Amino acid sequence: MAALAHEAHGHHEAHDHHEEGFVSKYIFSQDHKMIGKQFLMTAVFMGLVAMLLSILFRIQLAWPGESSDFLSLFLGETWAPGGILKENMYLGLVTIHGTIMVFFLLTGGLSGTFSNLLIPLQLGARDMASGFMNMLSYWMFLLSSLIMLCSLFIETGPAMAGWTIYPPLSALPQAVEGSGLGMTMWLVSMTLFIASSLIGSLNYIVTILNLRTKGMTMTRMPLTIWAFFVTAVLGVLSFPVLLSAALLLMMDRLAGTSFYLSDIIVGGEMLENHGGSPLLYQHLFWFLGHPEVYIVLLPALGLSSEIISTNARKPIFGYRAMIGSILAIGFLSFIVWGHHMFVTGMNPFLGSVFVFTTLLIAIPSAVKVFNYLTTLWRGSLILTPAMMFAIGLVSTFITGGVTGIILADSALDITVHDTYFVVAHFHIVMGMSAVFGMFAGVYHWFPKMYGKMMNTRLGYVHFWITLVGAYGVFFPMHFVGLAGAPRRYYDYSSYGDFDVPAQGMIMDLNVIITVFAIIAALGQLVFLFNFFYSIYRGPKAVQNPWKSNTLEWTTPVEHMHGNWPGALPEVHRWPYDYSKPGADTDFIPQTVPLADGEEEH
């Protein structure tokens, strides 16, 4: 073992001439693998914070008005006097939970981690097109994360207008205290986040288009890369629109402009703003907001395509159809934003156009699901933790996707708009799917990231707790929503004035949901333990533990600058030649030339 390690080390030395210091290797690193790990660590931390916030407000929802030591432990006397959550802080928790989960965990964390790690490795590139810009992207991400976290600790509390921060509520500190400094910090943080995301995305696009190794044509790229590519394009086209929305909001707040404000009297003060429209903000926000859903989802689908194919020991079914559906989803995601606005006062005719475009997205999504199912069919499945999470992703993608058909239908949306039905829908289809994709990715590429193996049995425990816990949280929410219960309610006591049985039902379900949420949250401790323990003490990984075809598994286990010692690998085939008839092994790496008379897929 020691000799092996020594050999690997010597190997490493021979090709890595310049010795790096601690700072340039671990902190201001320009190496894509290190930056990927930095994104992952930051995102895991942010995700934990957001999960903790959700537990805090779930306790309030399940046991309203009851004193909780847990709440007073984290929120203290200011925000939870006597262990009872304050109304405003409830809104603050909900807002920051949503913001962190959507942007910092699922956008920064998922795309940031795996695009950085896998794009150069799976394409056969030495590094990203611009290592410096890549580093800049991470540091802006970290800075924006820190600002967002700090906003939780200020006197007037964090932003409290919901993660969508609709003005006028978010523009007027008189309307809610979180719209003061907390909102300013939210906007500053998100501005930095957008800049980070843009720099990152441009880098990904350039790398994918220009730095593919010899033989790596676009139609030989793994589906992960296709997903990252379309994700990056979506980000570049839509995030600037969010920036404009945020800047106009900033100007309304600070410079007295009236982009979003009109005819308002708040806190006894008559504002002069006239002629602005809150709907303008909503259009701008959702022009990002909807592509954002796919910015979150596509990388997860890309990762799972790769993992499912590898562990089913079968080519992904309908490779070209999968690319087609990624492209179709990407395109359609830009023309559906209005389905968030059916009951906002938008012209109903415009609404019907959005019904049409939105329901069209179901077609490529259905194609993806059926292709996954056919890939599993007659496979030889190896149920690694990564594979289990990928299968879980397909399940949540189905379960959350079908309720999308209800919500996309404007006539049906009227009754469930802004109720817990919506919360259930997007947590399953976007939250659970993307988190499952992320976990699958971490379990699968952990050997590539840290050169160690994670404990598979702890992985199984983690998977089952997460799957049961998460479905236990979000499935009953459909019923809360169908009962008409609005989201973002601090408690449902007002139901006592008009419908006591409905209140009873909502309370029953809320207790069930919170219990599952606590179980699911505790289950993540298993993951954290496994993750950190394995980084330091996990068994050493071999070069290609999953017997996979893609290029990242041809690099040495020990990380090095430039990824490959010697020449870059050359690609001769698509990445999905698993169990090909006539081959000796059940996998043929992309670097193996076609045999005589062998047909490419």
Added chain:
Amino acid sequence: MSFKLITLVVIVLGVLAVAQLVRLYELSSKLRGRREEDIPNRDNKLNANLMLVFMILFYLGFIWLMTKYGWTGRGVAASEQGVATDWLLNMNFWLVIAVFFITNSLLFVFAYKYVRKPGVKAYFYPHNNKLELLWTVVPAIVLAFIIILGLKTWNGITSESPKEAINVELFSKQFDWTARYSGNDNTLGKFDYKLTTGTNELALITTAYLDNAIELMQFGQLDSATQEPTILGIELLEKKLNDPKNIFVPEDRELMVKDLERKQRLVRLLHQMRSRHNAKLDAQAYDDIIQKDTLHLLLGQDYEFNFRAKDVIHSAHFPHFRAQMNTVPGLTTRLKLKATVSTQQMKVLQHDSKFNFVLLCNKICGGAHYKMKMIVVVDTPEQYLAFQASKMDVGGKPWLDEAKKASLLKEYKQIAKAYK
């Protein structure tokens, strides 16, 4: 404190215990020569079985929730629009639930059935154009069907109200609702937010209210007992600022100057409005009826709602009528509604003598968002007439003309007849 200490100790001990277990596990793996990436058949098989077990429990949980909590916890649809959307919702749900069961079953059964077995190789099956075409075209056809039905219903719901619809305004502010009935002329009086005063909360435009608003802006308001100003008017602000004997902190002075300038600009706009005002329109506002606390609707009557917001966005959500529309500052939004079940009938249907219809706020609007609601009562003709008889209009006259009562009752009964 003891709680925190115990929690901490338990967490630390737990982590240590798991660490030891993992070490043990790893040592035994090493002894047996098992590597982490080699998944033993036993583990594979166990997880495959669990997939099937999970699927069954998942379905049972779903069925239990459906039987216990029903299709919806909010009873039958109590409006014409709601009946249409509920029918569509049910139809879509059958479809969606079928897809949910079929695809999830395929997924979990495949995960169970095709788990690796020694000696069985995976089937190389990269693509099949016919199959792919099939599952592109079939969903497309089903979706076309859904879209057409959905849009038909949507157009019906959002189309213009019939002529006989009664105009009602719902005014929202942090954190309550106010209704304004259009009175006997069925025309809502005009409004402008700048006319909002303590006595004119809905900012209606009448000559008197205009004068009143200008006066308030100019002279402020004095407390009747102490004669101290409760609202500073322009005159008083100017006087205070120009009085050399007054000494202000610079920040306070700046605030007062800002306030003065704002009021001067606003009063100018008010004067312009006053000079252009057509006094004949006063009557439209005077015969409106303002109603707080409870919204009364007549069974079977068509209503055209106009929504206004004073401060931030709210949302008028009638869960039992399956109706919803956001209220937006600076924009009037609308909704048509026809209640088809009276409150009395609904109490019977829900088996709950305390049941009431409700109007909730469904767009986050501040700390007390969750308390913002208005009870809605769908009246029988007699009840509605009694409600009308109890109300005075903005001009101070009774809503109902005693002489017309009998004919109105007959008319209302005609309207409500179909919904007994």
